[in-house]
Amino acid sequence: GENVEQHPSTLSVQEGDSAVIKCTYSDSASNYFPWYKQELGKRPQLIIDIRSNVGEKKDQRIAVTLNKTAKHFSLHITETQPEDSAVYFCAAITVITGNQFYFGTGTSLTVIP
């Protein structure tokens, strides 16, 4: 099955700086890559996703890039704010198994005011 690796496991940045979280995947058949944000004590929620026919997608301060050749995708958060502090999970969806989401191990982001 798919194997998703996520780095770093923890990340601290100063408010206003950028944060980058990287994921790699193993199954070349994967074609959908969502990112979930989980604030402390709350459920994970989708913040952005990208499909394999697109190289980059942006939504205000959040962007995701995808390199299908290298099998990696990244989450970029610019102008970080304290409310960005959370655990972020990447995921990859394989074509064969439909909606079976394979998640990375998570990145705990702390934005220091």
Add this chain to the structure above:
Amino acid sequence: DVKVTQSSRYLVKRTGEKVFLECVQDMDHENMFWYRQDPGLGLRLIYFSYDVKMKEKGDIPEGYSVSREKKERFSLILESASTNQTSMYLCASSRQGMKEKLFFGSGTQLSVL
């Protein structure tokens, strides 16, 4: 707005007990999932279901079983709870389709003593 409801937020059980974790969704989603969340290990899929009375094993099914008698309800069963099953359990649901997003419940923190 989609609602995925897990019956208990916190649960304390003793080793050897049979434990039922209930999950109900109100949006007529075909797919339902049970994940386990542990620090440093991310979200790991235990079981999932694409239809009523249908179940598929995920990555870590050992020690668990599931039941889906009705479309809106997906139950996770620990036949004989053990201390290594102490964890946060997250239920999720989604529509059928390759790129439908997951909606998560609030989670059940299970402690097995």
